[in-house]
Amino acid sequence: AQEAYIPLISKGFQHQFWQAVKAGAEQAAKDYKVRITFEGPDSETMVDKQIDMLSAALAKNPQAIGLAALDSQAAIPLLRKAQAAKIPVIAFDSGVDSDIPLTTAATNNIAAAALAADKMAELIGGEGDIALVVHDQTSRTGIDRRDGFVNRVKEKYPKINIVSIQYGSGDHLKSTEITKSILQANPKLKGIFGANEGSAIGVVNGAREMNRKIVIIGYDSGKQQKQAIQEGLMAGAITQNPVGIGYRTVEAAVKALKGEKLDKVIDTGFYYYDKSNMDDPKISAVLYD
Amino acid sequence: MTPLVTIRNLDKAFPGVQALRQARFELLPGEVHALMGENGAGKSTLMKILAGIYTKDTGEIRVEGIPVDIPTPRAAQDLGISIIHQELNLMNDLTAAQNIFIGREPRRAFGLFLDEEALNRKASAIFERMHLRLDPRVEVGKLTVAKQQMIEIAKALSFRSKVLIMDEPTAALNNAEIAELFRIIRQLKAEGVGIVYISHKMDELKEISDRVTVMRDGEYVGTMPTASTPVDTIISMMVGRSLTETKTEIRDLPQHEVVLEVRNLRRDPAIRDVSFSLRRGEILGFAGLMGAGRTEVARAIFGADPIDGGEIIVRGRPVKIRSPRDAVRLGIGYLSEDRKRFGLATGMDVATNIAMPCLNRFLSLRTFLRLRAIRETSRSYIRQLRIKTPSETQEVRLLSGGNQQKIVIAKWLARDCEILFFDEPTRGIDVGAKNEIYKLLNTLAAQGRAIVMISSELPEILRMSHRIAVMCEGRLTGELPTEGTTQEDIMRLATQRRSVTVAGAAAAARG
């Protein structure tokens, strides 16, 4: 019999995070003997490009579809079309405002960023100036991580002052320059939260180039971030479970094809990791290079 | 004596045009061989093939008796052939010296760096030989057409070639410069260089050439020794008929109203206090040497350049002309001397160019073009001015130089202006067409239009004008009636310089 075909439309493909999701999905495809493809637009702002990808994916007569929607509403007309064609849809990474997706395999970015805020507060002693370098001002992940962090600080840590939030497109170099300017403008700054891999690396580079010791909390993993944590340049980082997200998405799709009942949400979890627990098998399993 | 160049049975077709049919030509060492023919006869095409710019379809070219193939300009240079193009071909951002020696720059030791001093020195030497005073370091784009033409000539001379092709070298030059050029030509001739000389100026032909070859419609008509052939014969060979000269009859004008009056026009430093008036039905000739400021005056009145002071009165009313649009609205038209840069959108077709100044007339609902009307109007001008073009949809850049000039004229005729500035209107136009244009000017004047004709050809000025204004260094040095005025009278006013001493003193004071 022909293998079932399941295209996954993600929010991106060049970032290491998405490459890890892809790896997980490919693993599941091998395990369950289905065929997948994985693609996403160049940047998380290109909502309509993603819609076109979804449209092309539907044209390929898929058995099921995985979607990490850039905008939870924009995709709905096409999802209706999928529904009409009886193609099950699995949402991943972030949800869709609709009951069409059978399940959502995602990280709770708001909660994860709040955890980062807690750790930051702990490490700087509950008071002082901090800043954020975020990858994107308008994308779901960017907004959730920023707001999750900022709101937790506002609620729980009145003595912590967020002096600057800037956006570097996840571009390592740009984030480096942004960090340097933030440090230059705020000589008393105690810590910076970098909201994705590129931003976090940028923060590390910037602090190193300016020779400033501050508390840096990152997000996701990757070789440089892991190294920075090991070397003590970075205090720690939040990791999601990208491989798990990919794996569980495909797995859910396969289950849906078999007619199995699915939970509405698959929480793939997140962890805070630092030098002390990096080698914990539970953590190291979700970290990628 | 083996001829330097022999061309036989040459054919060349462009899409839609058979430019050359079995063309023939021969050039001997030490000879000035004039190549004559109407606009679009194929003179430039033939010479461009010889210079490696176009490739021939069929036919044979021999250089010093040996059959050759000339695929590139470089190949022509290597064969000792150089050309002065009809249209200027300069790099405006580079200096005069850099233009002349492009591709042949002197190098310093190791050949890595350019030797700028040697470059300027060599250029200066050539200018000296031409008796031309010009700083080799001046940017070419800032020079007037005439000086640019002199640089083209200098460039061609710098090759020291055996065959020198001059395609209308004098079109932008005045008498003094032409005389200078002829002196150089005679010198080259004495050195055994063969010169192909293309021009529409009949008097030059007699003065400089040894033999003349006439072409018509891309075909060879005949070759004759110049000295023993009357000009009329050559003309009738060119056009296939004989022409009658037109002469402006000078009507009684003072009773006509003044349509344009210019008082104390100033634009530093090129125009200094110019005042004149122009009557209905009058042709006012503007004479002067290169850089006298005639073009500047016309452009300033036309609103193409801002003025620093002065009054312009049109039909009795003082007006402010801030842009060419204001001028055109007041019924003033200006035919530029540099058609390629200022006169034509050469990438567009004939009809579009003709309709450009008066597009409003060809609109329905003030929006949509009446294409049929545009087409018919352009066709009528193509007929009237004998513009040689396959159709009104041909792109202007594909037409021969003279025909392009006619399109500029057609454009302003179509606009139906009351006051017309013709800046060098017959530049590059053949005798037949020149006559047509003279007739046209006369007709326009007779219809009551007022015309300013700027021209560097004194015979033309004397023949066409009712009155002659002479300029020198931005000043109007005098006004002459045509009756009884000679070329010498005009030249005297044109060289009546005042600024030499003053400017010299100022320069000295500045150090």
Add this chain to the structure above:
Amino acid sequence: MTTIVEQETPAVIRSHVFSQGTWQKLLAFASLIALMAVFSIASENFLQRDNLIGILQATAVNGVLAVAATFVIITGGIDLSVGTLMTFCAVIAGVVLTYWGLPMPVGIVAAIAAGAVCGSISGTIIAKMKVPPFIATLGMMMLLKGLALVISGTRPIYFNDTPNFPMIAQESLIGTVLPFLPIPNGVLILFVVAIISSIVLTRTALGRYTFALGSNEEAVRLSGVNTDFWKIIVYTVSGAICGIAGLIIASRLNSAQPALGQGYELDAIAAVVIGGTSLSGGRGTILGTIIGALIISVLTNGLRILSVAQEWQTVVTGIIIILAVYADILRRKGQG
């Protein structure tokens, strides 16, 4: 008295021109047809009605932007701001409809008017201040990108309170008449914009001046034409068309996404140039631009349908864009 022009010439040339025209029109499609043929052979999913409609749908935004860019490029200018201007107009529609709650026609007019105003500002900077178009529109691109974020409050604006809004681009007027041809309205708008623009360019004074400005601006000025005025008008029209693109994309996404837009200008300009319009100005057609936009969409869609790895999609797209333009150059050369 003989006339010099040969009798037969015009006739010969006319028939030549005619055959040339027809030929040219057919050949202009050549790259497009070739691409489609390749993809049809490679995948049975490609040549299906829904996919073809999807391709058209995907062309709508880029096609309209490319038409806007065509005007500017024919004048010899360039417009880098088309993408962010589109977004800005979408945001304006969002503000008018969702934040202020005004009726839909007001939102539509506001978006197009905003486009026209921004276009006229670019035009003024270029014509009056003599800032080169590249820089003027680069500045506008950044300015509008920032303003779109400021006005929207860096949030997408949803059109949920304007239930008819998705109709603009998504539903299918044609489909209600011809049920087997459910071409979405966005595509319809593209074709209407293209046809009107084509008429404007070939049949009106504005069009004539657009070409003339690109051909030799100084000569046009010296013909007594108010070149500054017409240049500003060209940019204004182009801006208004970007406003239409803004409506299409907003309707398609049922939201105004303020961060979107940058990068779209390159696709639009690529479509224009693939369509045979010269970047140095003076020549170009809307038909060509539409073909160019279709080539890009077909290529993108086809490679996706073939499930080519994404990094290779980029490689292939780069090569094909060069080859498509090269084919066009060869075609012209072949015709002299």
Add this chain to the structure above:
Amino acid sequence: MTTIVEQETPAVIRSHVFSQGTWQKLLAFASLIALMAVFSIASENFLQRDNLIGILQATAVNGVLAVAATFVIITGGIDLSVGTLMTFCAVIAGVVLTYWGLPMPVGIVAAIAAGAVCGSISGTIIAKMKVPPFIATLGMMMLLKGLALVISGTRPIYFNDTPNFPMIAQESLIGTVLPFLPIPNGVLILFVVAIISSIVLTRTALGRYTFALGSNEEAVRLSGVNTDFWKIIVYTVSGAICGIAGLIIASRLNSAQPALGQGYELDAIAAVVIGGTSLSGGRGTILGTIIGALIISVLTNGLRILSVAQEWQTVVTGIIIILAVYADILRRKGQG
């Protein structure tokens, strides 16, 4: 025989040119100085040694890319591929050094050679196939973006096995000699590249033909110069310089990031044009380009130091870019 030109002309011109030159050089800095003055007043943190060095360092990559673009733009072309070519070269260095484990000089040579080869390909497509530079380099941009991902396996390549690699851009040779002036090597490289490029442009045949091509290519060709050859050389040189930029960025990030690069071309071109180089070719200077790049860096840095909201940063940058070019236009006009 009389000569017609007035006696005093050459002298006048000489003294005029001289005073113009000096004046012009001073005034070209005007926008930069003005910007710096504003930021110094607005924030005490701006005018500190470390921040100024930071600005220089932030200029290194864009500055080198802008120098590369200057060559191409003076010929009247444009190069959209500078950003992704830089990335591609960085990836090549990564492959040679990390994947193959070859010594550092080999990696450096490989990156620069890769840039030169890619540049020569663009040049060939433009010169021989007559594809317009915009499209040829747009195609190359996409091609190289894809290839960088393919070659690297869509993963960053780290230079951990080449311990000296960060030295290229990060450490400070000058700092070891003059401890109070720890200018990073990346900046040093920028200035060396700029000075050599400036000499090439003003003193060598290549430079002469670069200007000549942009001024009137047809005239150069008719003068018997092999224009195709020289054009290819110009793009090759430009590509090699992009290779140097690739090394700087890779060294600074101690990794080759294959996804980075697109968007950098606009900054580079903006720097060139702000620096007074004409996009229609024929005129331009490296000094201007460096000033242009500095203006962009100062602006970005200053706005960040002031913690201006990011959306407003974009707005202000857009406006300042237009004004900087406008100031330059006024300055030129003022000088006739």
